[in-house]
Amino acid sequence: MRYLWLRRVYQATFLALFLFLVGVTTISFISGYPVEWFLGFDPLVAIATALAGHTLFVTLAWSLPLIVLTLVMGRFFCGWICPMGTLHHFFGWVGKLRRVPDRVKLNAPRPAYTLKYYLLVGFLVAAVCGSAQIGLLDPIAFIWRAFTTVVMPAADNTAYGVYQGTRHFSFGGVIAILFIAALAMNLWIPRLYCRLLCPLGALLGLLSRFALFRLQKDPDKCKDCNACGADCQGAAEPHGTLRVSECMLCLNCQGRCPRDGIRYGFLPSPELTTDRLDLTRRRTLTAALGGLLAVPLLRAGSGSEPRPSPLRIRPPGALDEPDFLARCIKCGVCMKACPTGGLQPTLTEAGLEGLWTPILVPRLGYCENLCVLCSAVCPTGAIAPLTVLKKVGKPPHQEPVRIGSAFIDRGRCLPWAMDTACIVCEEVCPTSPKAVYFKLETVVTRDGSSKTLKRPFVDLDRCVGCGVCENHCPVYDEAAIRVTSVGESRSAKNRIMLTGGRV
Amino acid sequence: MTRKNNPDLPLADALQRAADNAGKPRAYTRREITSKIAQTSVAALATLGLGTWLYDRETARAEPLIKMRDHRIARPAGAVDMAIARGPDAVENVRKALKAMGGLETFIKPGERVVVKPNVGWNRLPEQAANTNPELVAEVVRQCVTLGAKEVWVTDVSVNKVEQCFARSGIEAAAKAAGAKVVLPGSTGFRAVAVGGRVLQTAEVFWPFVDADKIINMPIVKHHGLTNATMSLKNWYGVIGGHRVRLHQEIDQSIADLAAMMKPTLTILDATRVLLANGPTGGSLDDVKRFDTVAVGVDEVALDAFGAGFLNRSPSELGFLARAVAAGIGTLDYKSLKRVEL
Structure with a gap:
């Protein structure tokens, strides 16, 4: 049980750290804080932008230790660190069913949960084609975008702009609806976003098949009460053969087990854990084909090239449009950092491919002459590092x-x-x-x-x-x-x- | 049963172990564990290795630029610099002029890839004199093919829709019949080239001009609303793509910059039909006058100085010629060159 509390402390700490970094991403407090840090160690952002942009931007080197740790220890990020995951976890708890057998049923594996792996394949193929669309579903980009464009402005505007002045973000309402929907899904099935959609979870799931340390039940102690499955966040079937790729190491199984029959240890029996994903070759190829076709379709249907929208004013230092779209994950950190609030998410200005990427809307806020904050916080180098001297x-x-x-x-x-x-x-x-x-x-x-x-x-x-x-x-x-x-x-x-x- | 007095020790031992472990999941073997650790280590090392290899502090980087080659040939002392042929048969004119220059064989060697660059800027008929005479293009292509050129590309970055320009000008059909490959530029195939001029720093040059071993410039003489005249130097506008209409802000220097970048093997100036007004597009046959002249040379500036006469201009009135002279591209005083008039 004490490990459960340790996990909760970790989750609370990282969520608090995330909120703190979001909070200080404003002109009064930002100085000295690596506010984009959570995106920096997001392996999915690292891999997708490296595939699309052919290099690993310095900030994203933070993801390398996380990948190595996942290879050894499993998908602990989802259960212990991910701030979006912690929110999902919380709302899953809010909607928790009363009866244990109902919960066991709700937290059992479903074939649909393979969808996230297919999404990952599709998004990575799109990245190879030069489009960083992964930011649409990547949980860290998702939560940053939601906090930048909706959560913080809503709170701040309600409080008469005491924090950074009133802010308005173009069609932030769409982002709000999606964010609320992602959280509300937990009221039906806990962590449904993580289980069904999250491409970062899928990536970490794939990496965790290499894990040397895994959860395992002790068959001698197990009396088949099934309690371990009642609150399994990943629907990883701890009572049967544990699905390593789905296991978020939340340790709820351990905490639930009345006989202390589950332990985390070095390479347990091959019969107690499984690496299997239940993906079919045909569906994987279909997903890859989807990613391959999506990019030209997005581009052809957007009308944004070769003549750009006159309103597509990119932040200073932004790479040329194709290179920019190979790296921009629409996380919105630059918009949060922009001291004037002029950086806004696009709706149509950069075509469908460029949805929610940053543009300057001078009526809302101008580009401060001696300011390079947006380039300083960009986690992917889509806005290349800029100095004030270089800018002016x-x-x-x-x-x-x-x-x-x-x-x-x-x-x-x-x-x-x-x-x-x-x-x-x-x-x-x-x-x-x-x-x-x-x-x-x-x-x-x-x-x-x-x-x-x-x-x-x-x-x-x-x-x-x-x-x-x-x-x-x-x-x-x-x-x-x-x-x-x-x-x-x-x-x-x-x-x-x-x-x-x-x- | 003790181990000591049992002859079937290994078998019995295994049976005993199996009985002890009945219903229990089997453990990993040592071989499996080694393999698992190896796999994880390889994956971790590959991650770190790839990460180090791809590590990047600066995502913005300048596009690599190529430099255009010099396509001129060394000419023997006393060689003819410029040959002017007049007569009612345009093809005969170009034959005579080329022969006077020493024959095309002194310029083109077997196995070379040659690009022939007529002016095919507009969706116009040959009679409207907005594009180079297709018969001349065909004759030059034919001679290149006969001389054993490996490839003869005929191309131009047209202003009007390129397919229609090449069709209506008659150049596509004539060049193909003579054995050329007609290369129509699309949205790709342009290479970033360092120009290093006074106003032009870089340009997107269509690939045949970058790849060719020899370049033959085949302009037509005609009126131009901004520069007063378009001939050899102005014809290089048609090797670049990009957002080139901006060149008109500094047209004279832009022409000189492009001309300094392009160093053609030979220039063949078509003054068979000359568009005297409403250029460079023209349209009305009332603006077209026949001069039945073809001039061939190695000094583009001299050719343009000569050609200005058809348009009733003196070379000093053409700003781009002064800029070209300043850039050391050639001389206005074509009469000082070794010249043959036929």
């Missing part, structure tokens, strides 16, 4: 990192359309010399008097696309100066000016 283009870096270009809408601009003075876009422009500049023009106003106005222009050789002008423009709904993605440094094609000479 000081020597030895000659060109600043541009994320887009600003355009003036003369039909909405006060000095252009209303003969009214306004200098806000020029005032806030952070480049030096300023990208927004004036030409003095004397006009005859409606009442016949003449007036000299400062009419703004944009010098695209200076503009970095930060969007502070659009953010501050007094035309409150749709600004009179707006940024689009054209001119972004990362792309050789999405450009206007010949400056730089990359054709």
